[in-house]
Amino acid sequence: MVEEPREIGERPVPPPFMWGCRECARWLLRLARQWDAPEGCFWEQLQVARHIAEAHPADVPPQHLDDCELCPHYASREDGDAALVWAQHRARELFMPPSIARLL
Incomplete structure (x- = not known):
């Protein structure tokens, strides 16, 4: 069974560089708005990691x-x-709970 973000405990506090970057902050806010949405926030997670x-x-x-x-x-x-996808995989731990961050 795939764990949904809303069923997981605490999310990590994103590091300061993410709040200092307008694009990171924009994606983090979109992720936060979609966190408990029935359709999930998978796309937003991918966008933050890619950025x-x-x-x-x-x-x-x-x-x-x-x-x-x-x-x-x-x-x-x-x-x-593969190098880009691997970087995105590692970047997810900056803003997602570990049990979700390492799924991709």
Whole structure:
């Protein structure tokens, strides 16, 4: 069963760089508005992660070294698309609960 964001506990407080960026703040607010919507907030999650990966690559967290099932898969790929998706995967931990952040 896929966990819905509204069924999960606390969301992390996004780091200061996200509030200092107009685009990050805009996406975070859209995500917050959709958090409890019946249709979910999947699209907003993807948009925030994509923006961070593209506009703030130095702020993307490093590879997960614990039990992350996806990081080894992404690290083994050499194409540019996989690198961007991997950065988005890691960026999600900045604004999503861990149990949801590591699903993609």
